[in-house]
Amino acid sequence: MDAGPDDTPFSDFLGFELLLEEQDRELLSRVRAFMTREVEPVINEHWTRASFPHELVPGLAELGISGLAYDGPGCPARGALVNGLVAMELSRIDPSIGTFIGVHGGLAMGSIMLCGSPEQRERWLPAMARMELIGAFGLTEPEVGSAISQGLATTARRDGDAWVLNGAKKWIGNATFADLTVIWARDVEDGQVKGFVVEKDTPGFVPTKQEDKIALRVVQNAEITLTDVRVPEENRLQEAHSFRDTAGVLRVTRMDVAWQAAGCARGAFEHALRYTKSREQFGRPIASFQLVQDLLVKMLANVTASTAMNARASQLQDAGQLRDEHASLCKAHSTTRMRETVGWAREVLGGNGILLEHHVGRFVADAEAIYSYEGTREINTLIVGRAITGESAFV
Secondary structure (H helix, E strand, O other): OOOOHHHOOOOOOOOHHHHOOHHHHHHHHHHHHHHHHHHHHHHHHHHHHOOOOHHHHHHHHHHOOOOOOOOOOOOOOOOHHHHHHHHHHHHHHOHHHHHHHHHHHHHHHHHHHHHOOHHHHHHHHHHHHOOOOOEEEEOOEOOEOOOHHHHOOOEEEEEOOEEEEEEEEEEEEOOOOOOEEEEEEEEOOOOOEEEEEEEOOOOOEEEEEOOOOOOOOOOOEEEEEEEEEEEEHHHEOOOOOOHHHHHHHHHHHHHHHHHHHHHHHHHHHHHHHHHHHHOEEOOEEHHHOHHHHHHHHHHHHHHHHHHHHHHHHHHHHHOOOOOHHHHHHHHHHHHHHHHHHHHHHHHHHHHHHHOHHHOHHHHHHHHHHHHHOOOOHHHHHHHHHHHHHOOOOOO
8 A cells, every 4th residue: 555645744843754764664654554544534433432443454464564673583674763663653543553563563572572482483473473363461460560570470380291370460452352462470489470372262361351441442451360271381481581581571662652652642743733724713723823833833842852762762772772761761751741742732622622533532542541551650760760870769
């Protein structure tokens, strides 16, 4: 699918796409065209119904964007910067689709890529890259969020050539329909956190859709109960030996969320700008009002600053130099500026800002989920604070 003139964005104010090679700009253009023409016309209905547009998955698969940054079997290996700009492009139209791809292609595939053996990568990654197998990532638990590194309660017990998992997970995106769910559990023998790939319909593995969300309603989050779930040793991620390995996955996917936040803010800004050009009051388009222009420029500045910070961090990631505090600073900054930006976008639209037909209300609601997952602002702030002071302020 080729991009047309109506697909061209007008908020890349400093030309960040020019950092990409031509073939990568072409990929971004194809993603933009698909999201604009196929996703945007139907997404409000799915958001209202809290349903997932499974009919769009083949088109997403054809784009070849699953596991975009990874250089593993069957993966596109386009690098972190390309992956980030694509993540922003997805969320610019719909943050739920951005999250779906982030969970599948980032967290699930990333766990296998970074913590799996060569044989496991060959076994799962090619089919996941083609989206023939959809992945989920099960870390957060009903009673443990920010303290998961120390408080993870799901257990794994070795039993011959298998492991037996017991516990519960919550907020697990894609899990209601995923073919593979990476479950993180604490080994009762050594106390270390290990990763297990649980296949769909495994006895004792029960995902239940979480209802009544006010954000990312298209994402199918599940609460999972694990009751004597037997997982063969060959499904244990062979290079996941402690929570440090889990954190290695989160480091790179935290950048995905920073990019999603920039995309959410960008989408709200673009809808607000279009609205101001068509909406008239007192015989003039409101885009000509000083106070409206002030808010538009503030929004654009937030989007541009977040994109710049994320782009530099992604370049560091491509160079193998990304540290925890880099990703945390990007996530904390981008999500804070996103929340501010979507609020201003709603303000510009006045009462119309809460109507789905204008899209901005969806971005306002979805921003609340992005603001919190993959590490709250407070947790990410403490990670950066520890890095710059040498003092840990964690409890």
